[in-house]
Structure formats: C-alpha cells, structure tokens
Amino acid sequence: MADFEVPELKEHIEIPELQEGAMAHSQPFVSKEQWQQPLGYPGELVENWEQAALDKMGDLLGKYRSFQVFLDACVKCGACTDKCHYFLGTADPKNMPVARQDLLRKVYRRYFTFAGKYFPKLVGAVDLNKEVLDEWYSYFHQCSQCRRCSVFCPYGIDTAEISMAAREILDSVGVGQKYCNEIIHKAQTLGNNLGLPQPALKDTLLDLEEEVEEDIGVPVRYPLDEKGADVLLITPSADFFAEPHIDGLIGYGKVFHQLGISWTMSSFASEAANFGMFIGSYENMQRLALRIRKAALELGVKRIVFGECGHAWRVAYSFLNTLAGPFDFLDPNYPVPQHICEVTWDAIQKGQLKLDPSANDHLNVTFHDSCNVARGSRMGNEPGGQFKIPRAILKSVVNNYHDMPRETICESTFCCGGGGGLLTDDLMELRVKGALPRMEALKHVHDNYGVDHLVAICAICKSQFTKVMPYYGFEMDSILSLHQLVGDALVFDQHE
Amino acid sequence: MSILTVIMTVMFYSASAILLVGLGRKIYTYAKTPAPLKIPTTPAPVTQGGVVLRMASEVVLFNSLFKSNKWIWIFGWMFHMALFVVLARHLRYFTDPVWWWVEIIQPFGRYGAFAMLIGLLGLWARRIFVERIRYISAPSDHLMLALLLGITLTGIGMSFVSHTDIVAVKAFFMGLMRLDFQPFPADPILIAHITMVSLLMMVFPISKLLHAPGVFFSPTRNQVDNPREKRHLSPWAAELPNEPTKSS
Numbered sequence: 062m063a064d065f066e067v068p069e070l071k072e073h074i075e076i077p078e079l080q081e082g083a084m085a086h087s088q089p090f091v092s093k094e095q096w097q098q099p100l101g102y103p104g105e106l107v108e109n110w111e112q113a114a115l116d117k118m119g120d121l122l123g124k125y126r127s128f129q130v131f132l133d134a135c136v137k138c139g140a141c142t143d144k145c146h147y148f149l150g151t152a153d154p155k156n157m158p159v160a161r162q163d164l165l166r167k168v169y170r171r172y173f174t175f176a177g178k179y180f181p182k183l184v185g186a187v188d189l190n191k192e193v194l195d196e197w198y199s200y201f202h203q204c205s206q207c208r209r210c211s212v213f214c215p216y217g218i219d220t221a222e223i224s225m226a227a228r229e230i231l232d233s234v235g236v237g238q239k240y241c242n243e244i245i246h247k248a249q250t251l252g253n254n255l256g257l258p259q260p261a262l263k264d265t266l267l268d269l270e271e272e273v274e275e276d277i278g279v280p281v282r283y284p285l286d287e288k289g290a291d292v293l294l295i296t297p298s299a300d301f302f303a304e305p306h307i308d309g310l311i312g313y314g315k316v317f318h319q320l321g322i323s324w325t326m327s328s329f330a331s332e333a334a335n336f337g338m339f340i341g342s343y344e345n346m347q348r349l350a351l352r353i354r355k356a357a358l359e360l361g362v363k364r365i366v367f368g369e370c371g372h373a374w375r376v377a378y379s380f381l382n383t384l385a386g387p388f389d390f391l392d393p394n395y396p397v398p399q400h401i402c403e404v405t406w407d408a409i410q411k412g413q414l415k416l417d418p419s420a421n422d423h424l425n426v427t428f429h430d431s432c433n434v435a436r437g438s439r440m441g442n443e444p445g446g447q448f449k450i451p452r453a454i455l456k457s458v459v460n461n462y463h464d465m466p467r468e469t470i471c472e473s474t475f476c477c478g479g480g481g482g483l484l485t486d487d488l489m490e491l492r493v494k495g496a497l498p499r500m501e502a503l504k505h506v507h508d509n510y511g512v513d514h515l516v517a518i519c520a521i522c523k524s525q526f527t528k529v530m531p532y533y534g535f536e537m538d539s540i541l542s543l544h545q546l547v548g549d550a551l552v553f554d555q556h557e
Numbered sequence: 558m559s560i561l562t563v564i565m566t567v568m569f570y571s572a573s574a575i576l577l578v579g580l581g582r583k584i585y586t587y588a589k590t591p592a593p594l595k596i597p598t599t600p601a602p603v604t605q606g607g608v609v610l611r612m613a614s615e616v617v618l619f620n621s622l623f624k625s626n627k628w629i630w631i632f633g634w635m636f637h638m639a640l641f642v643v644l645a646r647h648l649r650y651f652t653d654p655v656w657w658w659v660e661i662i663q664p665f666g667r668y669g670a671f672a673m674l675i676g677l678l679g680l681w682a683r684r685i686f687v688e689r690i691r692y693i694s695a696p697s698d699h700l701m702l703a704l705l706l707g708i709t710l711t712g713i714g715m716s717f718v719s720h721t722d723i724v725a726v727k728a729f730f731m732g733l734m735r736l737d738f739q740p741f742p743a744d745p746i747l748i749a750h751i752t753m754v755s756l757l758m759m760v761f762p763i764s765k766l767l768h769a770p771g772v773f774f775s776p777t778r779n780q781v782d783n784p785r786e787k788r789h790l791s792p793w794a795a796e797l798p799n800e801p802t803k804s805s
C-alpha cells in the first residue's frame with residue numbers, strides 16, 4: 062500500500078533508537094509565485110537570502126518574547142526528547158523537539174549571541190547556508206505545532222512557536238509551502254480553504270436540508286447568509302461535504318433546531334480554520350480573522366459560534382478577540398466566540414435536549430483530544446473544560462465509552478499526525494508515521510474494551526484519521542464527528 | 558597588596574560587573590519584547606493569582622519536569638535545591654553580623670554540597686549514556702557540568718578535607734564590599750574555587766544559564782488564560798491595517 066515501511070503497532074508506546082537522517086528526504090511541495098505574492102512574500106528564493114533570513118530572524122526576536130526566551134532558555138535537559146509523535150514514529154533524532162529547535166537555535170547563536178560569534182564550535186553554532194535552509198524546510202514541516210513538547214519542558218518551551226517563526230522566515234525569503242499558502246490565498250479571496258463559491262455552498266446546503274428532512278422527517282435548516290439571525294456559525298469548510306465532517310454539521314443544525322436558535326453561516330467567512338497560524342504570520346492570520354468580524358457585522362448577528370475544528374478553535378478562542386476585536390457589538394451575555402460544544406453542553410445541562418443514548422448502542426467509542434483544543438484553548442469557565450465538556454456530551458449520547466491510556470489523552474494527548482499544515486498528500490509518509498502513538502493507544506482500548514470508533518472534534522483529525530487508519534488495520538470510517546452522535550441521539554419534540 | 562590579592566580582586570569585581578550588567582540587559586530585553594498573542598499552555602490558570610501558583614510550582618517543584626521524566630527531575634531538583642541552600646550558606650562571608658537564619662542553615666549547607674554532587678553526577682551520566690541526550694549535547698553542555706562539578710568539589714574539599722582560613726576569606730570579601738582591601742589567602746583550593754565561581758558568573762548572561770530569568774518570562778507559563786474576556790493587543794500589532802483584504 063505504501064512506498065515506505067508502516068511502523069508496527071506495539072503493546073505500549075516505545076522510544077525508538079535514533080536513526081540519523083531517517084526523514085531527511087521528507088519535504089512538502091514548494092509554493093509558487095501565484096500563492097506567495099498575494100500573501101506578501103517573494104515568489105522564489107531571493108538573491109541575498111542569507112541576509113534577508115537573518116534580518117527576519119532579528120525582526121521576530123524583537124516582536125515575539127516567546128521566540129527570544131525559548132531560544133535562550135533551553136538547557137538541553139532532554140526531557141522533551143521522547144515527547145514528539147513524529148520522533149516516536151520516525152526515529153529521526155531531528156524530530157526530537159529540542160533537536161528541531163536547535164536547527165534554528167544554532168544559527169541564532171552564531172549571529173545573535175556572544176558565545177556563538179566567538180566560540181561557535183563550543184556552543185554548536187553554525188553559519189547559515191543552503192543546507193541549513195533546506196534542513197529547516199524539511200524539519201519545520203515535520204512539526205504539527207501540537208504543543209505536546211511544551212507541556213513537558215521545565216521552561217514551557219513550545220517548539221510550535223519556533224516552527225511558526227521558522228516558516229515565517231522561510232516564507233519571507235521566498236521558500237513557502239504550497240499546501241498552506243495556496244489555501245490561505247483561497248480563504249482570503251473566496252472565503253474558505255476549499256475555494257467553494259457562494260452558489261456552490263448554497264446548493265450543497267439546500268441538498269443537505271432535503272436529505273435530513275427525508276431522513277428524520279424534521280425540517281432542519283442549514284441557512285447561509287441570512288441577515289438578522291442570532292448566531293453566526295463558523296465551521297471548517299470540510300463540514301460542507303466530506304465524510305465524516307458533514308455528519309457533524311448535520312448534528313449542529315439539529316441542535317440549533319431543537320433549541321429554537323436562529324442561525325446562519327456566511328459565505329464570506331465560510332472557513333473556521335485559520336492557516337495563517339501555521340505559517341506564523343500574524344498579518345495573514347489577522348486578515349482571515351477580520352473576515353469573520355466583517356461577516357458578523359454585515360449579517361447583524363448577536364453571537365459567534367465555532368464548529369468542530371481544533372486549530373481553528375485555538376485561533377478563535379485564544380486570538381480572535383485580539384486579532385479582530387473588540388466584539389462589543391455582540392450580545393455580552395455570551396463569550397465571543399463560543400464553541401458548539403459549549404452551546405450543546407449548556408443545553409444538555411439545562412435539560413433542553415432530550416437524548417437517547419441507546420440510538421448509538423451499535424458503537425463503542427473513545428475520544429481523541431485534538432492537540433490545539435487540548436493545549437491551546439479552553440471550553441467553559443474552568444481550566445480543563447476542553448477535556449470535560451466534550452466527554453460529558455459524548456457520555457450523554459452513547460452508552461459504551463472508554464478513555465485511551467492516561468498518558469495519551471487530555472493535556473498529554475498525541476496529535477493525529479496531520480495538524481499544523483501537514484495534511485497534504487506530499488507528506489503521506491510523515492502523516493502515517495506520526496499517527497503511530499495515537500494508533501497504539503487506540504489499539505489498546507480496542508484490544509481491551511472492544512472500542513471500535515474514535516470520536517473527534519477537529520476537521521484535520523477527521524481527515525487525517527480517515528486517510529491513515531487503514532494503514533494500521535482500522536476501517537477508514539471508524540472516525541466520527543461528536544455532533545453526529547449528538548444528532549443521532551437527539552429526540553425531537555413532536556409538536557409540529 | 559600581593560599580586561594574588563590584586564588578581565582575585567580584579568577578577569571578582571569584573572565577574573560581578575559582567576553578571577549584573579549582562580543579566581540586567583537580558584532581563585530588560587525579555588521584559589520589553591512584546592508577547593503579541595495569548596499562548597499559555599492550557600489548561601492554564603484563569604487568574605493572576607493562579608499564574609503565581611503555577612509559576613511557583615514550576616520554580617520550586619519543577620512540576621513540568623516531574624511530569625516529564627522522573628530521573629532528570631530527581632537529579633535536577635536535588636542539584637538546584639541544594640545549590641540554593643549552599644548559596645544561602647555562603648551569605649555568611651558577606652554579612653557581619655551573620656543573619657540568624659544563615660547561622661541555622663550552616664550544617665544543611667555543608668552537607669547539601671553532597672546532594673549537589675550527586676545531582677551533577679546523575680545529570681552528567683545521563684548526558685553521556687542516554688543516546689538522545691548525548692545527541693543534543695554540545696561541548697559547552699559538558700563544560701558547564703564540569704565547571705559546576707569543579708566548584709562543588711573544591712567547596713567540599715575546603716569544608717571537609719583541607720580547611721581553609723575562613724576568617725581571612727571573610728575579611729577579603731567584606732573588604733571588597735567596603736572598598737577596604739584585605740589579603741586573599743594563598744590556598745590553592747580556594748583560588749581554584751573562586752576562579753571557577755567567577756568564570757561561572759561571567760558566562761551566566763551568555764549561556765544557557767539564562768534559563769533562570771527566562772522561566773519567569775516564558776509566555777506559555779506566565780500568561781493568564783482569559784483571551785475571550787480581555788483583548789491582548791501589543792503595540793506593533795495595533796498598527797497593522799485593520800482590513801480583511803490586503804491593502805495594496
């Protein structure tokens with residue numbers, strides 16, 4: 062099935078022996094001028110790229126405290142070395158978080174620190190040359206920016222921050238990644254990552270309404286661009302047609318319907334995912350975030366709710382207010398933005414949703430904490446709500462639930478292997494190998510409790526698992542949207 | 558003044574100056590560099606008080622390291638806590654009369670040196686024998702351990718093996734503080750000890766020892782998790798064009 066060796070699933074996650082260069086060949090397709098230029102980057106490697114890269118590094122050092130502190134503070138204690146799923150799956154030492162940081166740190170030391178300027182050999186500082194640049198391109202596209210390393214580092218060093226900075230430097234000298242930059246361009250011009258124009262979106266949603274009504278006999282609506290609705294739903298564009306995402310969208314609609322909430326989606330801001338974060342670009346991230354503000358203003362909504370999407374929720378929860386706020390024109394009784402899980406859980410607690418978990422009795426499920434929800438955001442008012450709320454919802458809609466091993470969930474969750482702008486076919490080997498720790502944890506609950514389905518609340522996770530699960534002997538449809546199960550368990554009031 | 562006294566005086570003064578100025582500059586840089594986005598590693602505290610507790614558990618208990626790796630934690634924690642007591646014990650060479658609590662911790666400080674020793678040896682063994690840690694180590698990482706080990710061993714030597722003239726040592730350092738210069742005792746172990754300590758002070762602001770101030774400035778650990786309630790706009794970000802499409 063693959064032109065690389067698929068790792069074998071073990072009983073427990075094992076720390077591999079180092080295999081230098083095991084993934085040195087891995088690189089995503091390079092972006093072209095047509096996607097670089099609109100984002101504000103040169104179309105190809107600029108002439109004086111060494112100086113340009115160093116200038117950019119200096120610029121970022123002055124703009125981001127995280128970058129400056131993280132480059133200085135690492136003591137090479139090694140605590141993070143066995144924490145990255147890409148290292149565990151590939152054995153390439155440069156996929157150890159600290160080694161990944163060092164690819165950039167050795168250049169930082171050479172040009173920006175006393176020790177590196179005068180004693181480069183002693184502190185492992187090196188000159189910036191083409192090989193180093195190529196290594197950056199390869200290994201900073203082997204980091205899904207999942208933040209698992211930052212949980213375990215005594216100084217909270219977050220390799221995701223380093224990867225974002227590295228990609229921003231690469232972009233600024235003209236070496237961008239095609240997958241991310243093409244998508245950002247689409248989202249900035251057409252409103253979503255898939256490039257779906259308004260009429261196509263409209264048709265899809267009308268079809269969906271018909272389908273759902275046929276299925277359950279309830280006229281659930283999936284409105285687009287309806288002025289005066291209370292809620293603007295921002296959801297990842299995969300929700301509009303891909304499996305199992307669309308079942309999640311069907312579920313949100315059912316919840317809104319049952320709660321009697323008037324809602325709409327927007328064609329102008331028809332994308333929750335914000336790929337600007339992946340390339341470390343504040344400006345591009347902000348441009349995308351501002352589309353949401355504009356849509357909310359034009360549609361005159363009172364609340365903004367986000368659908369199931371991991372990195373999207375991080376950007377929404379942690380950055381939206383900063384990037385596109387203040388949102389003082391919205392109803393102050395609700396947080397801005399809200400997660401669909403917060404809406405659903407709130408309603409369940411108030412007894413506004415009648416749920417019959419036996420509708421899902423044919424399933425035995427576990428929950429995959431998406432990395433950026435787990436370690437870069439929150440739900441509800443309490444720290445850790447991002448773990449409790451989705452599980453609480455899930456347990457109210459299924460009867461068979463088992464958690465995966467403790468060290469692979471909640472704040473220690475393993476990334477699906479496709480996050481952070483790596484969900485592209487040109488990185489298939491990396492994606493399959495990076496999924497290893499999650500697959501091992503799944504196998505554990507499969508073997509011990511008969512778990513047959515994985516539930517997630519992230520578009521990337523859903524697409525990634527659909528693609529990589531077959532490599533490990535799981536069915537491609539053993540990944541489900543949380544709100545599909547909610548929708549299936551929902552008992553509608555029969556008063557119409 | 559003997560040549561030795563002159564050398565030690567100049568060396569200790571310069572080391573102190575380099576440490577203070579170097580560290581001051583770094584801390585100033587950290588403090589003035591904006592953190593434009595809220596990036597606490599969640600779950601994170603939702604109040605400032607909670608952040609103080611989180612930081613305290615990191616600095617005092619090495620909480621994240623504990624979660625991560627018990628071996629590194631035990632050696633690292635032992636070394637740092639012992640170092641702290643040993644340093645406090647040394648205050649008696651810089652205070653007159655000696656503060657009461659410094660008197661009390663003297664025996665702990667004396668034996669604490671052995672905890673430092675064990676911690677350092679444990680960390681070094683891991684750096685040499687664990688393949689992953691060996692891979693990420695530069696020569697400077699080994700040298701740093703060698704330096705700390707040298708300081709610890711010479712300190713233990715003076716405390717337990719060949720006692721040095723601590724009355725004269727104290728007179729020398731009190732003299733440095735009062736600009737009333739006193740002779741430096743010509744004890745080779747003491748000379749080695751003070752020389753290595755001075756070297757450590759000098760490399761502090763240009764090495765990974767910056768983790769000490771750095772941890773307090775780490776945004777993933779020191780930020781409050783309240784981005785929905787509070788807008789967090791940095792000055793450079795506030796100046797960006799506020800338009801969803803690129804302004805040409």
Ligand code: SF4
Nearest residue numbers: 135136138139141214
């Ligand atoms: S855990 Fe932190 S300090 Fe230790 S090696 Fe990794 S990044 Fe460096």
Ligand code: SF4
Nearest residue numbers: 145204205207208210
């Ligand atoms: S952020 Fe995630 S993918 Fe990147 S180095 Fe850390 S653990 Fe690995």
